[in-house]
Amino acid sequence: MDINPAQLRIIEITEYENKSFTLDEIPYSAGVELYEKYKTQVDIEFPSYTTKEHWRLKAKGWVGYIPVTPELHLKINPKLPIQNLFGMLEYAYNLKGFRFLEGLMDCESLEEFYSNLAQILAHKVLERCRKGLYRTYLPKTQQLSYLRGRLDVQQVIQKPWNVKLKCDYQEHTADVKENQILAWTLYLIGRSSLCLERVSPIIRKAYHALQGLITLQPCSAEDCIGRQYNRFNEDYRLLHNLCRFFLEHISPSHERGNYKTLPFLVDMAHLYELFVAEWLKKNTLQGYFLKQQHRTEISQNRHFSIDILMCDAATGKIIAVLDTKYKAPEQAGYIDIHQMISYANTTKCKQAFLIYPKDLPQPLDIKSDKIRVRSLTFSLDDNLDRTGQTFLKNLFLFFESSQNSHR
Known part of the structure; x- marks a missing residue:
């Protein structure tokens, strides 16, 4: 369905920032369409007395482009450069x-x-x-009027009147998953x-x-x-x-x-998780290795999927669990802290880190039994390799301080 560019309106918001729009900018039917399809990605307040009859939109950690209707598109810009x-x-x-x-x-x-x-x-x-x-050989079975590859003798015996031959052969083709x-x-x-x-x-x-x-x-x-x-x-x-x-x-x-x-x-939270894990893989210090999206069974029908495990290369022992949180709260949430303690208990390690894209106004450093949970920052506001080195330095300073405290 082709839309005249003059008829298309594009409205813009930035992730995690509230923005208001009039009913002229977002018709009521388009707002309902946006809510029904994309409420997971965008918080939507309908026009009311409290919103002064305006729509209020706030992107929940997603960036991109949404064609709400043929006439109205929504662009969600990232906060980071x-x-x-x-x-x-x-x-x-x-x-x-x-x-x-x-x-x-x-x-x-x-x-x-x-x-x-x-x-x-x-x-x-x-x-x-x-x-x-790229081409490769794929097995094919086909009824042919001539012999190709291996003949299905059993079919010839069972159906001697059938003039076509059932042949099994290999076809050299580009129609493979790599190209699909x-x-x-x-x-x-x-x-x-x-x-x-x-x-x-x-x-x-x-x-x-x-x-x-x-x-x-x-x-x-x-x-x-x-x-x-x-x-x-x-x-x-x-x-x-x-x-x-x-x-x-x-x-x-x-x-x-x-x-x-x-x-x-x-999904910026998913991208942040992938980014931090892959950056660490390529930059972590000698003597350590990572496991990503590690699945740990806790009962017959329940399991944890942990973002990152840091392990000792010599022993294979898990020394820390790390979990990324693409948000900027005042302080770490109780649910996140409880989650990290559970991860550490399940993997039998003593250190857990919550990784945020911005410094927390109230940094986290608590101990529950023998498990220590702390917050770290991998900032996205500056050169990523530079902020990554700062993150890595702080991570290993924490490791050293924990080892010294156990001596």
Whole structure:
């Protein structure tokens, strides 16, 4: 459904900041639509006497672009600089070190950031198409008028009148998951409506280059994880890391009726968790290693999924549990503290850390039995590697102080 740009209104908010809008800016029906589909991402107060007949919106830790109706779109800007959003992405999705991505650091808006990243993916897909798509052999069974591969003799005996032969054979094809991930991602990007006008033709060109060769199959971000690469498809590792980012944040499930535009939404809490874990993996001191999203069973039907475990490389012993909290409260919440004590008890370690993007006005340092729970900061307001080194230094100072106190 094509909308005249003159008819489209885009309203903007910034994560965790309240903003009011009149009924002229957000028609009542559009506000209801926003509430019904996106109340998880946006706090919405309906017009009333207490709001002076205004809508009040507040994004709950999500950034991105929501097509509320064909005529009204909502843009949620991040509080942190766009450059740092990209820096988090580099680590979280293992893109760090690819020099062709450096131009993204100059992006000044979410649309520019998204468009440039999509453009890189499209160019890389076209480059791979020119070299030839990755192919592999897939087993097929088919009724043929000629013999190919291995003949199903049992069927010939049972149905001698059947002139077609049931054959099992291997087909060398490009229509494999590695390429289906690329096609599906480009398809969703093309429908997201967030790409700048100069980028959309490149996205279409890359998608059409795959059409006819690749079956359009729905793919998920999980399909991009844990894939096996070899000397024939090693360059797909980067392509799939880029695809994973888009597949995690473009949501086709909100589609309604004939309206085809898709939302793009980044869960900043999830991105912060991925970023801190991957940054620590690449920068932690020798003698330690990390476990990420560690699942610990506590009963037959219950388990914990712990963000980060820090372990001693020599013994394998867990020395600390770490959990990221993408929020800036006055002080650590009781529920978060209780959660960390439970994590520490379950993993039989004595140290637990809650990691925040800003310093707490009332830093946390408490002891429950023999478990010590403290707050740490991995700031997103400055150069990420610089703030990361400060975070790492404080983390190991805490380790040293704990060891000294037990001597």
